[in-house]
Amino acid sequence: xxxEKVLRQxxxxxxxxxxxxxxxxxxxxxxxxxxxxxxxxxxxxxxxGECGACTVLIDGTPIxxxxxxxxxxxxxxxxxxEGLAVNGKLSPVQEAFVEEGAIQCGFCTPGLVLSTTAMxxxxxxxxxxxxxxxxxxHFCRCTGYQNILKAAERAVHEAGHRCAHCKHEQxxxxx
Numbered sequence: 371x372x373x374e375k376v377l378r379q380x381x382x383x384x385x386x387x388x389x390x391x392x393x394x395x396x397x398x399x400x401x402x403x404x405x406x407x408x409x410x411x412x413x414x415x416x417x418x419g420e421c422g423a424c425t426v427l428i429d430g431t432p433i434x435x436x437x438x439x440x441x442x443x444x445x446x447x448x449x450x451x452e453g454l455a456v457n458g459k460l461s462p463v464q465e466a467f468v469e470e471g472a473i474q475c476g477f478c479t480p481g482l483v484l485s486t487t488a489m490x491x492x493x494x495x496x497x498x499x500x501x502x503x504x505x506x507x508h509f510c511r512c513t514g515y516q517n518i519l520k521a522a523e524r525a526v527h528e529a530g531h532r533c534a535h536c537k538h539e540q541x542x543x544x545x
Contacts, residue, residue, distance in 0.1 A: 380444035384409070385453025393440040400424045400435040402443075403450060411451035411480040415509070422508030425481030426450050430492070432485040434507070451480035454487060463487045463525040472521035474512030482508050486522045490529040501526065 377392040384407065393402055403409040403426065412435055415423030419437040426435045427449040454461040460468070463486045473479050482505060489496060489504055496504070501522050510518065 378441050378444075380441060382443045382445065383447045385449055395439070395441050397440045398436055399426065399428075399433075399438045399440045399443050399448070402440040403435060403448070409450045409452055413477055413480060415477070420507075420509065421478070422481040422485070423478055425484050425508070427484050427488055430488060432481075432488045432507075449484070449487075451483055454483065461487065462528055463490055463521075466525040466528065467518075467521040470517050470521035470524060472513075472517040474510070478508055478510040478512075482510070482518055482522075486525050489522070490525050496526050498523065 375394045376396075378395055379390060379392050381388070381390045383389070384403070389407075391402070391406070400412055400414060403412045404414065412426055413423035414436065415421035417436050419434040422434065424434055424436040425432050427433070428438070428443065428446050430447075451464075454464055461483075463483050466486075467473055467479060467483055472482070485505055485508065489501065498519070501519065505515075505518065505522060508518075
């Protein structure tokens with residue numbers, strides 16, 4: 371026997387667009403974003419919050435949308451990878467991932483880009499180890515993570531943050 375749907379109306383903003391919709395109280399944010407709203411950049415990976423493929427920014431914080439109920443998103447601002455480019459121009463984080471070759475099959479890329487975006491936007495300084503820790507919730511089967519780390523470091527650095535491990539900063543140059 372299939373349980374009857376229990377619907378609740380929620381209002382949220384997705385990539386700057388205000389929406390009101392009815393969701394089943396058991397529906398994940400991933401299901402709503404991907405299957406109902408068409409944001410296919412939100413990937414369904416493990417389904418249990420371990421791989422990071424479904425990462426979105428909720429009020430600026432990276433969250434695994436597969437284990438986040440849609441009803442919890444009521445009143446929240448959600449950003450997916452589709453919301454990062456402006457007027458067809460990639461965001462600086464997206465550009466860093468392209469330029470550093472940090473894109474293999476692309477399945478994990480949206481989540482990694484969003485987590486890196488959160489780092490860039492929070493204004494905090496990050497060491498290499500802190501960047502690794504911030505990205506540790508993402509699983510990529512295609513790479514050894516070196517280009518991903520380089521892209522994240524580049525994005526954080528180019529946003530104007532000082533990197534304690536960057537050689538040119540140790541030599542006194544401005545970043």
